Amino acid sequence: MQVTSSQFKQTARVKLTDPRLQAALRKLQGNFVKGRADRIAELDNFEDIRDAAAAVRDRALAHLDRYLEEFENNATARGAMVHWAETAADVNRIVCEIAARHGVRRIAKSKSMVTEECGLNDALEAAGYEVVETDLGEYILQLAREHPSHIVAPVVHKSRDEVSDLFAAKHGQPRKSDIAELTREARLMLRPRFLAADMGVTGANFLIAETGSTLIVTNEGNGRMVTTLPRVHVAITGIEKVVPTLEDIATLMRLLPRHGTGQSVTNYISVTTGARGRDETDGPEHFHIVLVDAGRTGLLGTDLQPMLRCIRCGACMNHCPVYQSIGGHAYGWVYPGPMGSVLTPSYAGLENALDLPHAATLCNQCGVVCPVKIPLPELLRKLREQQFERRLRPAAERMGLALWGRIAQRPALYAFAARIAAKILAWIGGREKLVHSLPFAGGWTGGRDLPAPEGRTFRDLYARRGATREESGEIK
Amino acid sequence: MRVGLFVTCLVDLMRPRIGFAALRLLEAAGCDVVVPRAQTCCGQPGYNSGDRKSALALARKVLGEFEECDYVVAPSGSCAGMIRTHYPDLFADDPSALERAKRLCDRTYELTDFLVNVVKLERVPGVFRGTVTYHDSCSGLRELGVKAQPRALLARVPGLIVKEMEECETCCGFGGTFAVKFGDISSHIAERKCANIAASGTDAVVLGDLGCMLNIEGRLRRRGDMKTRVLHVAEVLAGTGDA
Secondary structure (H helix, E strand, C coil), rough: CCCHHHHHHHHHHHHCCCHHHHHHHHHHHHHHHHHHHHCCCCCCCCCHHHHHHHHHHHHHCCCHHHHHHHHHHHHHHHHHEEEEECCHHHHHHHHHHHHHCCCCCCCEECHHHHHHHHHHHHHHHCCCEEEEEEHHHHHHHHHCCCCCCCCCCCCCCCCCCHHHHHHHHHHHCCCCCCCCHHHHHHHHHHHHHHHHCCCEEEECEEECCCEEEEEECCCHHHHHHHCCCCCEEEEEEHHHHEEEEHHHHHHHHHHHHHCCCCCCCCCEEEEEECCCCCCCCCCCCCEEEEEEECCHHHHHHCCCCHHHCCCCCCCCCCCCCCHHHHHHHHHHCCCCHHHHHHHHHHHHHHCCCCCCCCCCCCCHHHHHHCCCCCHHHHHHHHHHHHHHHHHCHHHHHHHHHHHHHHHCCHHHHHHHHHHHHHHHHHHHCCEEEEEEEECCHHHCCCCCCCCCCCCCCCCHHHHHHHHHHHCCCCCC | CEEEECCHHHHHHHHHHHHHHHHHHHHHCEEECCCCCCCCCCCHHHHCCCCCHHHHHHHHHHHHHHCCCCEEEECCCCHHHHHHHHHHHHCCCCCHHHHHHHHHHEEEHHHHHHHHCCCCCCCCCCCCEEEEEEECHHHHHHHHCHHHHHHHHHHHCCEHHHHHCCCCCCCCCCCHHHHHHHHHHHHHHHHHHHHHHHHHHCCEECCCCHHHHHHHHHHHHHHHCCCCCEEEEHHHHHHCCCC
């Protein structure tokens, strides 16, 4: 997918004044924020589970090579074929080759963010395949030719009215406004596509090393159709998604739905192990698993490695005041919110996403809610350091910081500068004691006033107090 | 007990009265307060902007100025949090300074945390007539666990009633340089905070950090609210905020 993160500021500005988006974003609060809080309250040892989940992910990452090989061996033994894709382009090439080898024409997909990274749908369509997204949200986006704005609720930015209009225009049916009716209409449109599909493409929430299984977590049931009906199944996911054992999955699954959708359990957890066996009646004849690097190994062994623990629940964005204000599209790539602000610069290039590591107040709400304890603010800060070291920040910002650093190390100069600044700002503030606009600080005064300083610095007043006390014989 | 008051750059420049309120409270608690004259900044602007080198230089300065004190107290969760949670990371490559920094971290407190948990202040000098709502600043809350402390102290102010607002733990949108770099987003987040403050129907919002204070007050005034007061918890507790 094309990276448009360099337009973050401009896009964010548009999103802030989009009333439909703002209304849609307010729903996050109830469904996801409150939902998560209610569901974790069910667990009396929540913090222990969280520690255990982080440890599971760390263990997998510490021996990633070993677990991936174990996974490959076990998956192969069960009749699956494992492919390794170093880049996004490799993924597209491999999947097109698989489709060609099996004489595929029609492809049904369930939700996969990794394939969004690769732009797989475009590649498949360009190669002449017919692709349909079957997750309701992704289906809506495919009709609207838009990208997801959230990793769990891809269509969260759209209102019901927009979907009604879209369906009426694309389906050629009378306009419906009831959500149940809209869903039924989508189901009727999708049913024949499932049945006609030669190949199903899914992601995988996890890979289980000890069994060679892929696992998907869904609510709509489309995942089951896509993995069982077509004669070919291709599961595509990042190499970091491997975990050692099925029991590890049990730990992670106590947290993923609670943090992702505010559910204790999801409707479906589908574990797929191998292709259809000789005596089995269900499942695909061919099962291919594409394991994707596309930047992931670049994080191993670096300060950013904890990011690879991510289980893609979306809690960080649901709780982020910035995401809540602008939604996901402004972030300009597949992954929005705090996790996206770490992943986009990491996978798509630090220089292509200069704003993202800075587009956070570092309030640490994301770090607090992360089920696998990724220290997101610290990782954002590390990326800021990398930008600074590589001189990628604007000259004015670097000079400003250098100036502040120098003055703050020279107390006499600092005291003098503060004295002047306090006087001038107090004078500008006038009787109202408010500064309404200030050169070079339009970012601040565009949306709020600056309360004026009192006029004298603490250090000057304190020195005077000391002098007065000495004069009056008080000893300090 | 020798307590070093870390005034913070924003209090020094913008609100000296908060520095004096903190001084008054510490003295009321019987502390021998010293205010190192040469103090300036904790290094947070550099640290959060990726400029580790200048952050480290300022951290060394703070270390030199305050390590002789039994405790370091700041009327700010953000600056106290910088010292306490981030100095060990800054000094990670300098083992001898790291030991000293860690000793400093252990003795560094946000003001209300110090008053409640170290000196166990019983009586507060302040008096206040009216209702207030409390905004939990991010660093104080999530880095230092400052939540119950200011509320416990405010409960001892005669005449003051605390009425909680919705989303009191949600960021106000300040975020240091974020407020200037992403002014539109920052103001938008501040607006939500101000709407919650207004909906609480209280006379004042009380908080413990200058950044949030300037941000919230600035947004309240811009949206035409000239009445709701924005007070630092120190001035309310010291009785200098009801002037």
